[in-house]
Amino acid sequence: MADEVLRFLEPQRGGIYLDGTLGGAGHARLILEATYPDGVLIGMDHDAAALAAAKSSLAVFGDRVILRQGNFSDMDAHLDFLEIDLLDGILLDLGVSSHQLDSAERGFSFREEGPLDMRMNPATGVSAATVVAEAEAGELKRIFREYGEERWAGKIARAIVMDREQTPFLTTLQLADLISRVVPASKGPQRIHPATRVFQALRIHVNGELESLRAGLDTAWKRLKTGGRLVVISFHSLEDRMVKQTFRALATGCICPRRLAVCACGHQPEVRVLTRKAVRATEDEININPRSRSAVLRAMEKLPVKGNQNV
Template sequence: MDFEHRSVMPDEVLEMLQPKPGGTYLDGTLGGAGHARLVLERSNPDGRLIGLDRDPGALRKAAEVLAPFGDRVVLRHRNFSEAAEVLAELGIDGLDGMLLDLGVSSHQLDTVERGFSFRNDAPLDMRMDPTTGTTVAEALAELEAEELARIFREYGEERWAGRIARRIVKLRQETPIRSTLQLAELVRDTVPGGHVPGRIHPATRVFQALRIYVNQELEHVAEGVRAAIGLLKPEGRLVVISFQSLEDRIVKRIFQDEARTCTCPPRLPVCVCKTRPRVEVLSRKALRASEFEITENPRSRSAVLRAVRRLPG
């Protein structure tokens, strides 16, 4: 299936990242390479870009899109949380900018056999890297009700987490839960009001939770964002786009921690910790897509952009 990709908040990304000729930039979630192409165009003639993605299909498409930029581009099949290792392998000691566009891509959602959506029936996979890891079907077959309920509650903020988990454990004794529509209908039949027309499908939060779980998304965000700050040169910039509140909270907290000027207890009259902030927060208030962009690209509706600048020292 071909990508039909539209980069989210492209103007805001360029404004915050400020790519320049001669700079070295890293796109840690390459996807359809829309943002990467914009960065390379803005950093002509000699800006470099390292592109990472855990999805081999995304890398293949990105290689086609970015082919005109020749040796200014290096692509790797890696998770963005492994950026430090990639830079070490390439002999690069610092970045002028880094971009993370978190969450599932439009291509992954639209590729039926990946199982990210319940618009069509498909195997329950949901792995962003289909070459490794546990599928959702395997997780549903193995995890106990208590752990499933925790996943639904923590990663999906699902009100009926316990009821859904118990229903899954009961029904899997009769037949394995292996398809997207099978799981979606199970959830719809389990929660109160699940068949009320016009409401958000009650399986939406469960699918989100399972996707986050099998891909360890929040762990990678926490590890990768904090590590990314250490990879920036002085004045280097990190731009992160999130699409759900759990991710955004992690990013916001890390940026606040790294920008903090004092960690002393409030009762002390003067600062004795001598803490120096590593970054300046460029987006005091998170940026969101314009109404025009949301009309043109509905996926941008939930996008939240935050950015920081690495301080000297």
């Protein structure tokens, strides 16, 4: 969604932008080009491999690029470290990158054999193999149902708990094969691999993706200058709901009960929502990049602080 990101972020010369999900640095490059010659881009990713690749691919932009390894939920600490107070724009393009998905050794793919890991930062947290080995059936069911909207969550969870007593699940295909055996094949034109939802759910759980988004959204708007913009691309309905509700709450003015004729709360909107409806990828883009089919973009702009109207 390159065009849409630029349209809503409106990167300007001389601006300071944070790409909290640097990944393959495609959006970062566009922002750097659009802010030529003096815009600055802070690129964050908690995957060291993504940062190492970005370091060489963005080298042509010299000291206009600052790279930080970390979770965007910790952007406050990183910005404080860099002695940067407020930003002109922030981009969060959530989830995994194509490169992570395609790297079998990272364990995100149910189509290729690899260790059942799924951590975006393999140096922290616990792997998917550990979750699958140690979580109780009820917890596995909750993860598959909540994060994967998996209809057969209970059946899959019970099968895992039974099978793991014989052999631990250490690889991607081991788990994918079990799911294929347990789940009836999906019907209809858009048939997906039976392991799709469970793999997505484990990835979201292992990486604490919803917790990071919650913390990131709570912080990001405070780090924007007046007129600064936040653009978020999500791929999951739970993420999109969180983004939508957060934007709506921040854009709400008076929160007094309706029965009051005069505002008593003095509550002011902090932001203006720029996307009344979710923005989706065009058919052309979906044809080139099928993953963009589930991408949903929302954007907001920080409003000036107004005096308390109640006084």
